[in-house]
Amino acid sequence: MSFVYMKILESRPHRYDFAMNLLTLGFLTKLKKSIATFVDAGDRVLDLGCGTGTLAHMLLENGATVVGIDSNKGMLNVARQNVPGGLYLHLDITQLDERFDEGSFDVIVSTLVFSELKAAERRFALRQVMRLLKPTGRMYLGDEVIPSNAFFRLSYYLVRIPMAFITWVVTQNTTQALSTDIMDELKAVGFQVTRLQASFFGMLNLFEAKR
DSSP states (O other): OHHHHHHHHHHHHHHHHHHHHHHTTTHHHHHHHHHHHTOOTTOEEEEETOTTSHHHHHHHHTTOEEEEEESOHHHHHHHHHHOTTSEEEEOOGGGHHHHOOTTOEEEEEEESOGGGSOHHHHHHHHHHHHHHEEEEEEEEEEEEBOOSSHHHHHHHHHHHHHHHHHHHHHHSOOOOOBOTHHHHHHHHTTOEEEEEEEETTTTEEEEEEEO
């Protein structure tokens, strides 16, 4: 049993993207591609929870400069191997104030990370995002939400159980879907929410927030 478990641990970063895309029927990749379309050549981008670098790869292809942070060393190793054009740092999202100067980035992106944070951690992270963005900077936050439609909400819970398990196996963190409170949290730190895009039957939302 321990041997099998260790094998899962050793291979999990390589399988994470495949498993998550399978569970989301490819909508997670579509969400990342959508984020990439809003990033311009020459933008300096911070990818919060960059994972294996799939979004970083898309951003680099657009001509952006990418710094990715993640608390999982295995995921970062995969990113460094597969997407060598970015700078990848082993850093927790709660350590942002220790590493980067004010106004360091044009764009900050994040996918399926804020749902791993507690409310106080989210507020801290959003304040740091505001600090790290240039005066004309913007944030693109993609994450899971609980759909308002009753049928879609049932589908969400059927999908979420295996999704939460995979997330725990990879990160040892549980997730809690974002509620509409995230809109208030964004506005509370000074962001203007300029775009809300729902996908995967309302289970994945993309928020665009500008300073």
